[in-house]
Amino acid sequence: MEPREDDMLTRSLPAHLVRTQFGQILERVSIDHERFIVTKNGQPKAVIIGIEDFLAAVAKPSETMKALQDQARASGAAGMSLEEIEAEIAAVRQKKTVPQPS
Structure with missing residues (x-):
């Protein structure tokens, strides 16, 4: 508390x-x-x-930051560990580097 x-x-x-x-x-x-x-x-x-x-x-979050925090809570992302966040980022980067069929 x-x-x-x-x-x-x-x-x-x-x-x-x-x-x-x-x-x-x-x-x-x-x-x-x-x-x-x-x-x-x-x-x-x-x-x-x-x-x-x-x-x-002192450091009150901006309206944009509040909206992002609300979105993270709603999606469940707020409860992710650092390792889960890093894995998610790596997966997105990997997806971007795989050549797309023409």
């Missing part, structure tokens, strides 16, 4: 601590959906958030 916006934690951390604890911070943003404000000399300088939170909050 995705956390609600008001459930997400935001903590302020000094830059020197972020440098020494970066791996642990990455785990916390990706697993616990925590957010961190990085400060330098007490002033906010940057924000660290997980990629899922970033995509949900």
Whole structure:
């Protein structure tokens, strides 16, 4: 279950601590959906958030992308593994390279 916006934690951390604890911070943003404000000399300088939170909050998909995603879900393509996608692409490429009878 995705956390609600008001459930997400935001903590302020000094830059020197972020440098020494970066791996642990990455785990916390990706697993616990925590957010961190990085400060330098007490002033906010940057924000660290997980990629899922970033995509949900900032990188809204275009109408074209939404339509493609809906089409992929409807056709069942959204559930394909990377290997299945690569096999499908290879099959189409193979079909294009086979000489067509004149």
